[in-house]
Amino acid sequence: xxxxxxxxxxxxxxxxxxxxxxxxxxxxxxxxxxxxxxxxxxxxxxxxxxxxxxxxxxxxxxxxxxxxxxxxxxxxxxxxxxxxxxxxxxxxxxxxxxxxxxxxxxxxxxxxxxxxxxxxxxxxxxxxxxxxxxxxxxxxxxxxxxxxxxxxxxxxxxxxxxxxxxxxxxxxxxxxxxxxxxxxxxxxxxxxxxxxxxxxxxxxxxxxxxxxxxxxxxxxxxxxxxxxxxxxxxxxxxxxxxxxxxxxxxxxxxxxxxxxxxxxxxxxxxxxxxxxxxxxxxxx
Numbered sequence: 001x002x003x004x005x006x007x008x009x010x011x012x013x014x015x016x017x018x019x020x021x022x023x024x025x026x027x028x029x030x031x032x033x034x035x036x037x038x039x040x041x042x043x044x045x046x047x048x049x050x051x052x053x054x055x056x057x058x059x060x061x062x063x064x065x066x067x068x069x070x071x072x073x074x075x076x077x078x079x080x081x082x083x084x085x086x087x088x089x090x091x092x093x094x095x096x097x098x099x100x101x102x103x104x105x106x107x108x109x110x111x112x113x114x115x116x117x118x119x120x121x122x123x124x125x126x127x128x129x130x131x132x133x134x135x136x137x138x139x140x141x142x143x144x145x146x147x148x149x150x151x152x153x154x155x156x157x158x159x160x161x162x163x164x165x166x167x168x169x170x171x172x173x174x175x176x177x178x179x180x181x182x183x184x185x186x187x188x189x190x191x192x193x194x195x196x197x198x199x200x201x202x203x204x205x206x207x208x209x210x211x212x213x214x215x216x217x218x219x220x221x222x223x224x225x226x227x228x229x230x231x232x233x234x235x236x237x238x239x240x241x242x243x244x245x246x247x248x249x250x251x252x253x254x255x256x257x258x259x260x261x262x263x264x265x266x267x268x269x270x271x272x273x274x275x276x277x278x279x280x281x282x283x284x
Contacts, residue, residue, distance in 0.1 A: 003175035003207045004230070005279045010268045011232040012259055013050040013179075013211060014043040016252045018238025019062050019091035020122075020186075026241040026248045031056040033068060037075030042253035043236075044080040047260040047270030050109065051082045052234070054091070055102070062091025064098035069105035081273045083282070085109035085151060088139055092124040096135060103142055108282050111179070112139055112150035114159035117188040129187060136162060140171050147283040151211075153179045155189040160203055167205055174207040177280055179234065182222060183215035192218030194225055201229060209279065215239045219255070224262050235259050 005011065016039050021029050030039040033055075040051045053072055057063040073084055086107040090099035103110060113131040120126075143150050150172060152163055166172045180200050183192030190196050192214045204210055211232040214222030219240040223233035235255040243249040243258075260270050271279065 003281075004209060005232070005271065007230065008268055009271045009275065009279075010227050010263050011050065011209075011211070011271045011276045011279065012048045012256060012263070013052055013085065013232070013234040013236075014040070014048040014252050014256050015052040015213070015234055015236035015238035016040065016043070017054045017056065018236075019054055019087075019089065021237055021241055022060055026237060028249065028251050029237050029241070030252070031060050032058075033071040033075050036072050037079060039252050040076045040082055041079040042251065043256045044082040044273070046253045046256040048256045049083055049271050049273045049276040050085050051076065052085045052087060052111070052236070052238070053102075053107070054087050054238070062093055064090060064094055064101040066101055066104055069102045073105050073107070083108050083273050083276060085111065087111050089113055089129075089153070092119065092127060092129070096130065100139060100142060103146055103148060106146070107148060108277075109149045109151050109177075109280075110143055111153050112136065112143065113153045113155075114162045115155065117155060119187055121186050133162065133165070136166070137171065140166060144171070149177065149280060149282050151177050151179050153181055154200065155181050155184065155187065157190070157200060157203070160200070164205060173281070175279070175281055176205060176208045177211070178204060178208055179211045179213055180226075181213040181215070183218045184239075189215070192216070192222055194222070197222055197225060198229070201231070213239055217242070217245070220258065220262070223259055224266075227263055227266055227268060233259055
C-alpha cells in the first residue's frame with residue numbers, strides 16, 4: 001500500500017496559542033477555552049483540518065490542567081469536526097509528567113518531540129527541553145494505548161535517527177506523520193531555509209507524510225515550498241504573530257485564509273477533517 005495525500009490536496013494545521021506567544025505580544029492570541037474554540041471554528045471554516053492545542057490557566061500561563069483541556073476539546077467539538085491535536089511539548093514551566101496529562105482528554109493526535117533541545121535565550125535560557133529516548137518511548141506508548149496518532153516533530157537532521165529507531169522497533173504505525181519545525185532558534189531548531197527543508201524531506205522514511213512549520217517570517221515562504229513538494233503546512237499565531245512585516249496578524253483564521261489562497265493558486269484544495277483522517281489513518 002502506498003501512503004500519501006492526493007496531489008490536489010493539502011492538510012492545513014493551525015497552531016493557535018503555543019507556549020511562548022501571548023496577548024502582550026499580540027492581543028489576538030487566544031488563551032482561554034472559549035477563545036480557543038471560537039478561533040478553531042473560524043479556522044475550520046477557512047479550511048484548516050487540524051487544530052494544534054496548548055492550554056493556559058486564567059492568568060495566561062501554560063497549564064496541564066486536565067479540566068481545561070477537556071473544556072477546550074468540548075467547546076471545539078460542539079462547534080465543528082476539526083481534528084484536535086494536543087501538544088505534549090507543553091511549556092518550559094511544565095514537568096514531563098504534566099506535559100503528557102493532555103492525552104487523558106482524548107485528542108485524535110498529539111505531538112511527539114523527537115529529541116532533546118536546549119533553550120538559548122529568554123527567562124529559561126540554559127534549561128533543556130528533555131525528550132530523551134526513554135521519554136519518547138514512554139510518550140509514544142501512552143499514545144498507542146489510547147489510539148492517538150503521534151505527530152513526530154523534527155527540529156534537526158539529528159532527530160531523524162530517533163524516527164528511524166521508532167519505525168525499526170515498530171513503535172509507530174504507517175503512515176508516519178512528520179512535522180518539520182524550522183527557524184525556532186530559541187529552542188535549537190535548524191534555520192528556516194529551503195535547503196534545510198529539502199534536505200530533511202529527502203531523508204524521510206518511506207510511507208511518510210510531512211508537514212512544515214516555518215517559524216516567524218518563514219511561515220508563508222516555507223509553507224508554500226512544502227506544498228509544492230507535496231507536503232502539508234502549519235500556520236498560526238503560535239509560530240508567527242505577524243501577517244506581514246510590522247503588521248500584527250488579526251487572527252489565526254487570517255493566516256489560514258492566506259495559506260488556502262496560495263494552495264488554490266497551486267492547484268490544491270484544503271483537505272476536510274474527514275479527508276485528513278483518512279489520509280493519516282486516524283483510529284477515531
